[in-house]
Amino acid sequence: MFVPLAQSLVFGLLVGALYGLAAVGLSLVFGVTKFLNVAHGELLMLGGYASFWAFTLRGVDPFLTLPLTMVFLLVIGVVLYKLLFAHMVKLTEEAKIQNTLLVGFGLSLILQNVALRLWTADTRGITTSYSRMAFTFLGVRFPIVRVASLGIALIALFALDLFLRRTYTGKALRATVENWEAATLMGIDIQRVYLLSFVMGAALAGAAGCLVSVGYSIDPGMGMSWTLKGLIVMVLGGLGSFMGTFVGGIVLGVTESATGYFLTLTYREVVGLVLFILVLVFRPQGLFGTKER
Amino acid sequence: MLKLSGINAAYKDLQVLWDVSIQVDEGELVALVGSNGAGKTTTLRVISGLLKPASGSISFQDHSLGKESAHRIVELGISQVPEGGKIFTGMSVLENLELGAFVARARKDKDQTLKWVYEIFPRLEERKNQRAGTLSGGERQMLAIGRALMSKPKLLLLDEPSFGLAPILVEQIFEMITEINRQGVTVLLVEQNVRAALELAHRAYVIENGRIVGQGTGEDLLSFESVRRAYLG
Numbered sequence: 001m002f003v004p005l006a007q008s009l010v011f012g013l014l015v016g017a018l019y020g021l022a023a024v025g026l027s028l029v030f031g032v033t034k035f036l037n038v039a040h041g042e043l044l045m046l047g048g049y050a051s052f053w054a055f056t057l058r059g060v061d062p063f064l065t066l067p068l069t070m071v072f073l074l075v076i077g078v079v080l081y082k083l084l085f086a087h088m089v090k091l092t093e094e095a096k097i098q099n100t101l102l103v104g105f106g107l108s109l110i111l112q113n114v115a116l117r118l119w120t121a122d123t124r125g126i127t128t129s130y131s132r133m134a135f136t137f138l139g140v141r142f143p144i145v146r147v148a149s150l151g152i153a154l155i156a157l158f159a160l161d162l163f164l165r166r167t168y169t170g171k172a173l174r175a176t177v178e179n180w181e182a183a184t185l186m187g188i189d190i191q192r193v194y195l196l197s198f199v200m201g202a203a204l205a206g207a208a209g210c211l212v213s214v215g216y217s218i219d220p221g222m223g224m225s226w227t228l229k230g231l232i233v234m235v236l237g238g239l240g241s242f243m244g245t246f247v248g249g250i251v252l253g254v255t256e257s258a259t260g261y262f263l264t265l266t267y268r269e270v271v272g273l274v275l276f277i278l279v280l281v282f283r284p285q286g287l288f289g290t291k292e293r
Numbered sequence: 294m295l296k297l298s299g300i301n302a303a304y305k306d307l308q309v310l311w312d313v314s315i316q317v318d319e320g321e322l323v324a325l326v327g328s329n330g331a332g333k334t335t336t337l338r339v340i341s342g343l344l345k346p347a348s349g350s351i352s353f354q355d356h357s358l359g360k361e362s363a364h365r366i367v368e369l370g371i372s373q374v375p376e377g378g379k380i381f382t383g384m385s386v387l388e389n390l391e392l393g394a395f396v397a398r399a400r401k402d403k404d405q406t407l408k409w410v411y412e413i414f415p416r417l418e419e420r421k422n423q424r425a426g427t428l429s430g431g432e433r434q435m436l437a438i439g440r441a442l443m444s445k446p447k448l449l450l451l452d453e454p455s456f457g458l459a460p461i462l463v464e465q466i467f468e469m470i471t472e473i474n475r476q477g478v479t480v481l482l483v484e485q486n487v488r489a490a491l492e493l494a495h496r497a498y499v500i501e502n503g504r505i506v507g508q509g510t511g512e513d514l515l516s517f518e519s520v521r522r523a524y525l526g
């Protein structure tokens with residue numbers, strides 16, 4: 001009884017860290033720009049394929065390509081932003097959400113099809129020499145690749161937190177989240193802040209994708225479900241606290257596996273949506289968000 | 294120093310400012326008074342570049358502000374304390390002040406300016422590590438002004454700094470504004486608190502329904518029959 005349950009919760013925690021990482025990127029972009037980029041999951045997919053390619057074509061270790069994957073997605077982020085999102089900066093918050101939803105859906109379809117062309121519909125994964133390694137604690141298996149991914153997600157998160165708290169640019173970003181007009185009156189060029197947050201979100205999606213490709217599997221259609229998870233976690237964690245968002249990811253991961261364990265795997269996917277609705281009804285500011293602005 | 298000539302401005306189709314001309318000379322403390330919805334805030338938004346006028350020209354020192362973006366205007370030396378302060382409530386008092394010194398021109402002298410601001414508002418130094426959202430109304434207004442001063446403005450725009458404050462605090466804030474002006478910062482003060490503003494200011498403009506309907510020294514306007522009737526009861 002104990003071991004299978006604990007095992008399933010541990011797997012939930014490990015995958016939850018990646019949900020969290022995906023959601024932090026989404027939430028960063030949304031918090032600053034009010035762009036709801038539903039193609040976030042496809043950016044994550046591109047990150048996954050980038051590291052998959054680097055591994056199969058060049059044999060480069062996925063953990064080594066991670067920074068490169070982030071840079072690659074950052075560049076894609078710049079292009080997408082300039083091409084599709086930059087002109088929406090002046091819109092009202094509501095119009096931004098509506099417009100970005102449309103653009104995002106279109107973009108996700110395009111990226112899915114590009115991925116189909118380039119890599120076919122097959123499910124892929126990276127199998128390294130250490131992929132099957134795991135350590136066991138109290139009978140519970142901890143695959144080292146996934147544990148390392150958790151560690152990397154945490155490092156990324158702490159780096160982001162440090163950046164937001166300690167640097168002038170980070171503070172400008174937080175100021176823009178609170179009140180873009182007041183931020184403008186500080187002399188902050190919010191166009192640049194928007195671009196920066198968008199590409200940082202893309203880079204985080206790239207990192208998450210890379211980690212998914214090594215610990216799990218990737219396919220051209222994976223984006224939608226990752227975007228959905230990101231959205232659920234974003235609402236779960238509450239806007240404004242990235243640590244909260246990350247913990248929200250873990251909450252979702254663990255809840256999913258507990259549901260899979262106690263009920264059946266079919267309910268696994270539904271439970272996130274149930275959580276989503278419960279939080280919206282009973283705690284709209286999110287589990288860790290504060291009401292006051 | 295600052296000159297608005299024939300400004301017309303609108304929100305979408307609704308014209309709010311009509312042929313507004315205002316001038317502020319270096320070192321002056323000028324008040325812009327008028328009742329609710331007269332267009333005072335809109336005038337300041339136009340100066341700060343948050344709202345681009347439909348026609349008319351704005352110049353500041355040797356620069357034409359018509360095409361400058363809002364963040365560039367701060368760099369040029371105009372800083373606004375917006376209506377209600379709009380401090381960043383989720384950040385500490387110190388972080389708010391640091392953000393005030395965001396522009397390159399101000400950032401290099403940040404520590405020195407901070408000392409100056411703490412001298413004017415000792416309360417802010419006592420509260421520097423506190424979250425700005427926990428400050429009292431008066432302290433928030435001080436922080437908003439202090440934050441604006443951190444950009445080392447040549448011209449300070451104040452939008453109803455007395456709003457919602459107890460009379461004793463209003464007096465204190467106005468004293469501080471006078472002091473800031475005395476130290477060389479040119480001030481354009483928007484107020485509904487007409488009597489106090491007119492007593493304080495060197496010169497003043499009266500705005501009504503988006504039009505400038507009177508101007509003169511504070512004393513002149515105080516004795517002006519129509520102003521007395523409309524604003525001083």
Ligand SMILES: Nc1ncnc2c1ncn2[C@@H]1O[C@H](COP(=O)(O)OP(=O)(O)OP(=O)(O)O)[C@@H](O)[C@H]1O
Nearest residue numbers: 304307309327328329330331332333334335336485
């Ligand atoms: N964002 C906006 N969109 C549309 N109309 C606006 C907007 N902001 C202000 N107005 C309108 O413009 C007019 C002038 O408003 P403004 O805020 O400049 O007045 P004010 O003199 O600052 O008033 P108060 O003393 O109440 O702050 C008002 O009729 C107001 O309804």
Ligand SMILES: [Mg+2]
Nearest residue numbers: 333334335376
């Ligand atoms: Mg106003």
